[in-house]
Amino acid sequence: MPGSEHPVFTDGLHLPEPELEARMIRELDAFLGHPPRRRLEAGALLFGEDVELDSLWILLDGQVRLFRTIQGQEVVFHSQTVGRIVGLLAFASRNRSFFACRAVTPVTLLEIRFEDLSRALESNPALLGLFSAVLLRSMARRNRRLVELQTEVLSLNQTLAAERDQLARTLRELQQAQALLVESEKMATLGQIAAGVAHELNNPIAAIARAADFLGQDLQRLAGSMPGGDVFREHLARTLAQKPTSTREQREARAQLARETGDETLASRMVEIGLAHKAELEEVARQLAQRPEQALETLAGFHQVGAALRNIERCARRITDLVQSLRSYARADEPDPRETDLREGLDDTLNLLAHRLREVEVDRQYGDLPPVSIRGGELNQVWTNLIVNALDAMKNRGRLVVRTEALPSGHMAVHIIDSGPGIPPEHKARIFDLQFTTRQGRVEFGLGLGLAISRNIVTRLGGTLTVESSPGCTDFCVTLPRTPPVRPVPQETTP
Amino acid sequence: MNQILILCIEDESEVRDALVRDLAPFRPVFRIEAAEDAADARTVLREAEAAGDRVGLILCDHLLPGQRGVDLLIELHREPATRATRKVLITGQAGLDDTIRAINQAGLQHYIAKPWQPADLHAIVRNQLTDYVMANEEELLPYVSTLDGPRLLEALAKK
Numbered sequence: 001m002p003g004s005e006h007p008v009f010t011d012g013l014h015l016p017e018p019e020l021e022a023r024m025i026r027e028l029d030a031f032l033g034h035p036p037r038r039r040l041e042a043g044a045l046l047f048g049e050d051v052e053l054d055s056l057w058i059l060l061d062g063q064v065r066l067f068r069t070i071q072g073q074e075v076v077f078h079s080q081t082v083g084r085i086v087g088l089l090a091f092a093s094r095n096r097s098f099f100a101c102r103a104v105t106p107v108t109l110l111e112i113r114f115e116d117l118s119r120a121l122e123s124n125p126a127l128l129g130l131f132s133a134v135l136l137r138s139m140a141r142r143n144r145r146l147v148e149l150q151t152e153v154l155s156l157n158q159t160l161a162a163e164r165d166q167l168a169r170t171l172r173e174l175q176q177a178q179a180l181l182v183e184s185e186k187m188a189t190l191g192q193i194a195a196g197v198a199h200e201l202n203n204p205i206a207a208i209a210r211a212a213d214f215l216g217q218d219l220q221r222l223a224g225s226m227p228g229g230d231v232f233r234e235h236l237a238r239t240l241a242q243k244p245t246s247t248r249e250q251r252e253a254r255a256q257l258a259r260e261t262g263d264e265t266l267a268s269r270m271v272e273i274g275l276a277h278k279a280e281l282e283e284v285a286r287q288l289a290q291r292p293e294q295a296l297e298t299l300a301g302f303h304q305v306g307a308a309l310r311n312i313e314r315c316a317r318r319i320t321d322l323v324q325s326l327r328s329y330a331r332a333d334e335p336d337p338r339e340t341d342l343r344e345g346l347d348d349t350l351n352l353l354a355h356r357l358r359e360v361e362v363d364r365q366y367g368d369l370p371p372v373s374i375r376g377g378e379l380n381q382v383w384t385n386l387i388v389n390a391l392d393a394m395k396n397r398g399r400l401v402v403r404t405e406a407l408p409s410g411h412m413a414v415h416i417i418d419s420g421p422g423i424p425p426e427h428k429a430r431i432f433d434l435q436f437t438t439r440q441g442r443v444e445f446g447l448g449l450g451l452a453i454s455r456n457i458v459t460r461l462g463g464t465l466t467v468e469s470s471p472g473c474t475d476f477c478v479t480l481p482r483t484p485p486v487r488p489v490p491q492e493t494t495p
Numbered sequence: 496m497n498q499i500l501i502l503c504i505e506d507e508s509e510v511r512d513a514l515v516r517d518l519a520p521f522r523p524v525f526r527i528e529a530a531e532d533a534a535d536a537r538t539v540l541r542e543a544e545a546a547g548d549r550v551g552l553i554l555c556d557h558l559l560p561g562q563r564g565v566d567l568l569i570e571l572h573r574e575p576a577t578r579a580t581r582k583v584l585i586t587g588q589a590g591l592d593d594t595i596r597a598i599n600q601a602g603l604q605h606y607i608a609k610p611w612q613p614a615d616l617h618a619i620v621r622n623q624l625t626d627y628v629m630a631n632e633e634e635l636l637p638y639v640s641t642l643d644g645p646r647l648l649e650a651l652a653k654k
Contacts, residue, residue, distance in 0.1 A: 247530050247531045251539075308512075358558065358560055
C-alpha cells in the first residue's frame with residue numbers, strides 16, 4: 001500500500017545520521033543473526049576495480065578509500081566521503097565494482113551478500129526505509145564530492161595554464177638573454193681582434209710614413225747635388241705638395257696646352273708632370289741647358305718619384321687615421337670608466353664607416369657637452385648600430401644628421417637622424433624587440449639584434465633610447481645622465 | 496691619327512695614378528684616359544667618339560660616387576659605341592650580386608681584386624686588348640709588339 005511505504009522514507013531522513021546508521025546496522029545484524037565481523041589491516045585491498053562482487057559491506061569501524069587506477073596511478077575519489085556502505089555501485093550496477101577499495105586504517109566490516117540483503121529489505125519495511133535513507137545520504141555526499149573534484153580540476157587546469165605561460169615566457173627571455181650574450185661575446189672578441197690588429201698596424205705604418213719622408217729628404221739632397229739641381233729641387237717640392245687635381249681639370253689643361261703647342265703628345269706629357277704653360281717648359285729647358293723634349297723627360301723622372309712619394313705619404317696618413325679611429329673605437333685595453341667626450345666616439349664611428357658615407361651628406365650638429373664618465377668604447381656599439389641602421393634605411397644615399405645637446409635636466413642627448421623612408425607604423429612598436437628583424441623576412445628596412453642590444457647598453461647606463469619616425473625623417477634619440485648609476489639598472493626585457 | 500683608348504674609371508686619385516702608371520707598357524700604341532666618376536667617364540667617351548677614337552678596354556672601379564661601376568658598365572654594354580669594348584671590373588668591394596649582374600648584363604670579361612699585381616694586370620689587359628683588336632681591327636700588325644704577338648701573327652697568317 002503506497003500510504004504505508006512513503007512515510008518510511010521520510011522517517012529515516014529525519015533522523016540524525018549516526019542514529020540512522022546505528023539503527024540500520026542493528027536491524028541488519030539482527031536479521032543476519034550477528035555474523036562474524038571481517039577485519040582488514042591498513043593498506044589491504046578489499047576489492048579491485050571493475051570486478052564482480054556478490055556482497056556489500058557495512059563499515060563498522062576504521063576508514064577506507066575508493067580509487068581507480070589511471071595511467072598507472074591510484075587516483076583517490078573518496079575517502080572522507082565513502083559513507084557506511086561499501087560496494088554501493090556494484091550493488092546498483094549488476095554486481096560489477098566501479099572503484100577499487102583499500103583500507104586506510106585497520107577496519108571492521110559487516111559483510112552482506114546481495115541476496116541476503118534483498119531478502120532482509122523485502123521482509124523488513126523499517127529496514128528498507130533506514131537502508132534507503134543511508135543510501136541516499138551516501139550518494140548525495142559522494143555526488144557533492146564529485147562536484148568538488150570537478151572544481152578542483154578546473155582550478156588546477158588554470159594554475160597549469162598560468163605556469164605553462166610563465167615557462168614559455170621564461171624560455172623566451174632565456175633565449176633573448178642568450179642571444180644578447182652571444183652577440184656581446186662576439187663583439188668583445190671582434191673588439192679585441194680589432195684593437196690587436198690596429199696595434200700591430202701601428203709599427204709598419206709608422207715605418208712606411210717615416211721612410212717616405214726620408215726618401216723625400218734624400219731625393220731633395222741628391223737632386224741638389226746634380227747639375228741644374230735647383231730646378232729639380234723646386235719641381236720635387238712642388239710635386240710633393242701638389243693637391244690632387246680632378247681628371248676633368250687635367251683634360252681641360254691638356255686641351256688648352258694642345259692648342260698652345262699644337263702637339264697633343266707634348267701637351268699630355270706636360271700636364272702629367274704639372275706644367276701648365278709652354279713658357280714654363282722653356283724656362284726649365286733654359287735653366288738645364290737642354291732641348292725642351294729632353295728637359296721634359298728628365299723632369300718627368302723626378303716628377304714620377306715625387307708623385308709616388310706623395311701618394312705613399314697621403315695613403316699612409318689615411319691608414320694612420322683609420323688605425324687611430326679603430327683603436328679608440330675598440331678601446332679593449334680600458335676596463336675602467338673615464339671622463340669621455342661623446343663626440344669623440346661619434347667621430348670615430350663615422351670615420352670607420354667612411355666607406356658607406358661617400359654619397360651621404362653628414363651634418364655634425366655638435367652642441368657643447370660636458371664629459372660623461374663611461375668605459376671607453378662602450379657606447380660606440382650603439383652609435384654604430386644606429387648609424388648603420390640609418391644608412392641601411394637610406395640605402396647609403398641621403399642626409400645624416402648627428403646632433404648632440406645638453407638637456408636642461410642635466411642629461412645629454414644624441415640624435416641620429418636619417419632622411420630615409422621612415423619606419424612603417426606597423427613595425428614601430430616592435431623594432432626594439434630582440435626577435436624582430438625585417439632582413440631575413442626580405443623586408444627592405446632591416447634592424448635585427450642591434451636595436452635591442454643598443455637599448456640594453458643605454459638602459460644599463462641609466463639612459464633611454466627612443467625613436468620618432470615619419471617619411472623622410474627618422475630620429476633615434478639616446479639620452480644619458482652625466483654619471484651612470486653606480487649599480488647597473490636591471491636589463492629591460494620588454495620595451 | 497685615330498687611336499684605341501683604354502679608359503680607367505677610379506675615384507681615388509692615388510689609386511688612379513698607380514693604375515695609369517701601371518698601364519705604361521701599353522702607352523706607345525694605346526691612349527690611356529682616366530675618369531673619376533661615371534659622369535666624367537661619359538664626357539671622355541663623348542669626346543673620343545667625336546674624335547673618331549674607339550674604346551678598346553674599360554677598367555672600372557665599383558664604388559664610385561654617383562652611379563655604381565656595375566650599373567655604368569651595364570649601360571655602356573647596351574650602347575652601340577661601347578658594345579664591343581672589353582669590360583673589366585677592378586675593385587675590392589663589389590658583392591657577389593653585383594658581380595653576377597656585371598657578368599650577365601654587362602658582358603664583364605674579367606674581375607681584378609685590389610690590390611692588384613702589376614704582372615696580372617698586364618696579362619689581363621694584354622689578353623683583353625688582343626681579343627678586341629682581333630675582333631674589331633683591320634690592321635693587326637701595329638699591335639704585335641705590344642699585345643699578344645704570337646696570337647696576332649697566327650691570326651694574320653690565316654687571313
